Amino acid sequence: MKVLLTGASGYIGSAVTEHLVAAGHQVVALVRDAEAQSGRAWHAQVVGDTADPASLAGAVTPDIEAVIHLAPPSGDADVDTAVIEALATPLRGTGRPFVYTSGVWVLGATGAAQEVGEETPTNPIGLVGYRPQIEQRVLAEAAEGVRAAVVRPAIAYGRGGGIPAILVDRARQQGVPEYYGDEDVRWPTVHVDDLAELFVIAVERAEAGTVWHGVGDSAVAVRDIARAAGRAAGVLAVPHPVPVEQVTDVFGALFADALALDQSVSGAAARATLGWQPTRPGVVAELTSGSYRPVEVFGAPEGPETDAEVAAIRRLVAEVEHAQQNELVDRFLGVFRRQDPVWTTGHGQRLSGFEEIATFTQKVLPGATAESTAVYDVERVLFLRPDVAAVNVRQQPVLPDGTRITDRPEGRPFYILVKEDGTWRVGAAQNTLAAG
Numbered sequence: 001m002k003v004l005l006t007g008a009s010g011y012i013g014s015a016v017t018e019h020l021v022a023a024g025h026q027v028v029a030l031v032r033d034a035e036a037q038s039g040r041a042w043h044a045q046v047v048g049d050t051a052d053p054a055s056l057a058g059a060v061t062p063d064i065e066a067v068i069h070l071a072p073p074s075g076d077a078d079v080d081t082a083v084i085e086a087l088a089t090p091l092r093g094t095g096r097p098f099v100y101t102s103g104v105w106v107l108g109a110t111g112a113a114q115e116v117g118e119e120t121p122t123n124p125i126g127l128v129g130y131r132p133q134i135e136q137r138v139l140a141e142a143a144e145g146v147r148a149a150v151v152r153p154a155i156a157y158g159r160g161g162g163i164p165a166i167l168v169d170r171a172r173q174q175g176v177p178e179y180y181g182d183e184d185v186r187w188p189t190v191h192v193d194d195l196a197e198l199f200v201i202a203v204e205r206a207e208a209g210t211v212w213h214g215v216g217d218s219a220v221a222v223r224d225i226a227r228a229a230g231r232a233a234g235v236l237a238v239p240h241p242v243p244v245e246q247v248t249d250v251f252g253a254l255f256a257d258a259l260a261l262d263q264s265v266s267g268a269a270a271r272a273t274l275g276w277q278p279t280r281p282g283v284v285a286e287l288t289s290g291s292y293r294p295v296e297v298f299g300a301p302e303g304p305e306t307d308a309e310v311a312a313i314r315r316l317v318a319e320v321e322h323a324q325q326n327e328l329v330d331r332f333l334g335v336f337r338r339q340d341p342v343w344t345t346g347h348g349q350r351l352s353g354f355e356e357i358a359t360f361t362q363k364v365l366p367g368a369t370a371e372s373t374a375v376y377d378v379e380r381v382l383f384l385r386p387d388v389a390a391v392n393v394r395q396q397p398v399l400p401d402g403t404r405i406t407d408r409p410e411g412r413p414f415y416i417l418v419k420e421d422g423t424w425r426v427g428a429a430q431n432t433l434a435a436g
């Protein structure tokens with residue numbers, strides 16, 4: 001399909017562009033600035049501004065087979081209504097899709113209710129008070145022969161961006177991870193690539209007059225997100241709850257309230273009815289060892305294949321961390337290659353062969369984390385061959401609550417990893433304590 005996409009240069013729009021193109025569609029981007037944007041996978045671009053509905057008059061040409069409207073509304077009801085009319089009217093009587101982007105904040109605080117679905121009446125917070133009206137205006141187009149649908153994304157993360165990136169920046173600036181409002185606030189979340197896939201599915205097959213929640217995880221404790229954001233910022237400390245009033249000058253009162261909103265929202269309908277399958281790691285894993293912590297990579301070409309190998313290597317190192325933190329002997333041993341592995345500890349003890357490593361681990365790991373443990377972050381990957389990688393890891397000692405132990409040295413583990421039968425394992429490992 002040839003799809004007119006508003007907001008195509010934005011955070012979600014960039015991902016939607018890529019996934020539309022990957023699914024064989026052509027993207028015509030509606031942009032405010034006529035200057036051609038390099039590096040975009042757009043088929044064409046047209047100039048228009050959603051603050052000026054008249055500028056959209058010629059945007060939906062007869063060859064446009066679908067519209068996805070991602071650009072944010074102005075908040076002025078007349079302008080936003082006129083924008084929907086300008087974009088949807090040319091589709092009337094064609095049965096062509098018009099997908100409008102709303103957001104889960106139109107549901108307001110869901111309270112004790114678990115996993116609120118699309119049938120729940122809207123109860124918008126101040127920031128998006130105008131949005132339910134726009135949703136209704138869009139859905140009314142179903143009666144005019146437009147395959148009109150609404151997608152309500154959760155808080156999007158991934159690609160190092162979105163609202164979680166704000167928490168990472170704040171943790172870096174403040175020296176402590178923050179979250180806003182009550183300790184038990186939960187956010188529905190969605191990986192931006194999973195969300196982009198939902199937009200592709202919605203444009204391909206959502207029925208007229210339908211609403212879909214783009215929710216990967218229905219309710220993630222914001223405290224856990226803040227802790228992971230601190231980790232991404234290199235700040236290992238207990239997250240600090242900040243009253244909303246104290247950040248209204250930073251974020252504005254309405255956005256600060258939105259960050260403190262407690263929600264539990266279901267994305268089950270899109271899975272069950274549209275066959276949407278969100279597969280990416282959750283927000284905490286993404287912050288801890290994904291796109292918010294870039295890794296230096298050498299010896300392999302840039303591209304999705306290398307990205308996938310680096311992600312797999314990071315998962316292996318996350319497994320080392322998880323097994324150590326939870327004293328899981330078998331899982332720890334599972335990271336090693338069976339054939340002649342060697343591990344030299346931070347104290348210089350060399351363990352040669354799987355049996356020696358197993359005996360040592362069984363002796364030292366149980367009970368080892370009662371007072372302290374460690375976090376492991378991949379910093380550099382050198383592919384010596386496509387299936388052999390030299391990996392530099394940063395190991396920081398922490399208390400069981402995740403706080404950095406400042407008077408103990410870091411470790412500098414160095415792993416030689418080997419990929420066999422599709423799985424990366426440790427062939428050789430050496431740890432060195434970082435002096436000073």
Ligand SMILES: NC(=O)c1ccc[n+]([C@@H]2O[C@H](COP(=O)([O-])OP(=O)(O)OC[C@H]3O[C@@H](n4cnc5c(N)ncnc54)[C@H](OP(=O)(O)O)[C@@H]3O)[C@@H](O)[C@H]2O)c1
Binds near residue numbers: 013072
């Ligand atoms: N991010 C989330 O977690 C999230 C969650 C729920 C809902 N949403 C909704 O999803 C939509 C996209 O969000 P996003 O995070 O991708 O936003 P974003 O990164 O800020 O991108 C906004 C996009 O809209 C374009 N735009 C802004 N004002 C415009 C105007 N007056 N006319 C034409 N284009 C305009 C921008 O183009 P320029 O390049 O010209 O600036 C940009 O491409 C928004 O409606 C947002 O409310 C987002």
